[in-house]
Amino acid sequence: MATAAPETATVRQWLSANARPVIDTDPGYTGPDLDALIDRLGSATVVGLGESTRFSRQIYGVQERVFRALVERHGFRELAIQDSARSGERWDRYVRAGEGDPASVLAGSWRPWRTAETVAALEWIRAFNEAHPDDQVGVFGVQPPSAEPADYDIVLDHVRRVAPDRLAAMDAHLAPIRTAHQVDEHVQRHQGIHPGRPFAEHARDASALLETLPGTTEDVERHMRLILDFHKNSVAGQGGFARDERPAAQRVIDRQRATGSKIVYWDGIAHTTNLRLGMGTAEFRGVGAYLHDEFGPGYVSVALGFHHGDLGVAKAPAPLPDLVDAILGSVDLxxxxxxxxxxxxxxxxxWLAGPAKARVISGVYDPAKDAEANITVASLAGAFDVLVHIRETSPVHWLADQ
Incomplete structure (x- = not known):
């Protein structure tokens, strides 16, 4: 899908005339620069805040500024995150009741969340809830319950009790694959640190071994199923990023129906866009497309992108000319x-109605293959309602154990 060639001068003039400056990307800044945007989003039922990369401190900062303002000014009371239901429940228990602390809450979360920026977001929500005990903000994960490191320990402890002679065999399957909770399997392959055998195969063999052991309870079997499903359904296990996102969208829809709350949904732009998209040779329909079907204009999709800069994992050069990010970078802000x-x-x-290509940088980004780091949509204005553009980015701050 080629990006429509714009009447460059006209488009650039319009961009410059209509671009509204973001004065500060720090989430604690409360100036009036985002007022018009917050008012635009405030009437929505669900707002999708989609980032082009999870490694930019500035993108995260604007996301959180918008989230905080929607909570304070327009009564948004739910945050949907790209993570498992179990992780979302821990976030929720912390922000509502102060159970645990942010570092321990995030220890079992998807790795991109394990940053100082997320800690600050959790602490802000917790402080808001303490000040508004009868009108709290909740958090939930859009993915089904997923395996966490403690599940592996439960399985190993069981084997140690009932069949110690099989412990080494079980550990040989579980030890390599539990590393995916620190670095995703597909990222390990990209970095050249993968041990070789597909993790889903190890998980299947571990499950088969467990079935041969005496005294295995339904609870232990449940933990093993979580491990197996985690690896089967991972990016590496499925052979790519594209997957059916209808169930995740349904979780957002069900939560909104059950609570009546306005919801902010944080995820990547590939998941929050209003339209089906292309990623390499694959096409898929993200959560946002289903939410757009359900809520119509009540779902608003905001895409947060950038021009160039340091992401920690790599330095991203200026975008190629066929990316929408390139022409957005022509605005001198x-x-x-x-x-x-x-x-x-x-x-x-x-130009807005035509097809567009937008930069997306994940954990497997390689600057030498920058031309492959993008998604395509059939219409820029059909896919997104609002664009946020950061000229230069710097990396998020990983927690100490990351």
Missing amino acids: PAYYLDLSEPAPDAVRE
Whole structure:
């Protein structure tokens, strides 16, 4: 899918005229620069805040600024995160009741969440809830319950009790694959540190071994099933990023129906976009497309991207000319947002309605293959309602054990 060639001068003039500066990307900044954006989003039922990368401190900062303002000014009371239901429940128990502390809460979370920036977000929600005990913000994960490191320990402890002679065999399967909870299996392959055998195969063999042992309880079997499902359903286990996201979308829909709350949904732009998208040779329909079907204009998709900079995992160069990020970078502002519903001349409307290619950088990003780090959508304005553009990025702050 090729990006539509715009009438460059006209588009650039419109971008410059309609770009609204973001004065500060620090989540604690409360200036009026985002007021028009917050008012635009405030009437929505669900707002998808999608980032082009999870490694940018500035993108995360704007996301959190928007989230905080929607909570404080427009009554949003649920945060949906890209993580398992178990992880979301821990977040929720902390922000509502102060159970645990942010570092321990995040220890079992998906690795991109294990940053100082997420700690600050959890602490802010907790402080808000303490100040509003009868009107609290909740958190939930959009993915089903998933394996965590403690599940492996439960299985191993069981084998140690009932069949110590089989412990080494079980550990030979579980020891390599539990590393996926620190570094995703597909990222391990990208980094050249993968031990070789697919983790889903190890998990299947571990499950088969468990079935031969005496005294295995239903509870231990449940933990083993979580381990097996985790590896079967991982990016590496499925052979790619594309998967059916309808169940995750349904969890958001069900939560909204059950609570009546307005929801902010944090995820990557590939998941929050309103439209089916292309990623390499694969196509899939993300959570946002299903939410758009369900809520119509009540679902608003915000895409947060950047031009270039340090992501910690790599330094991203200026985007290639065929990416929408390149023309967005022509605006002489360090950070800004753009409402795609603003009036525009025909040439600009044609560009917005046409297909677009947008930068997406994941944990397997290779600057030498920068041309492959993108998604394609059939229409820029159909896919996203608002664009946020950061000129230069710096990395998030990983927690000490990361």
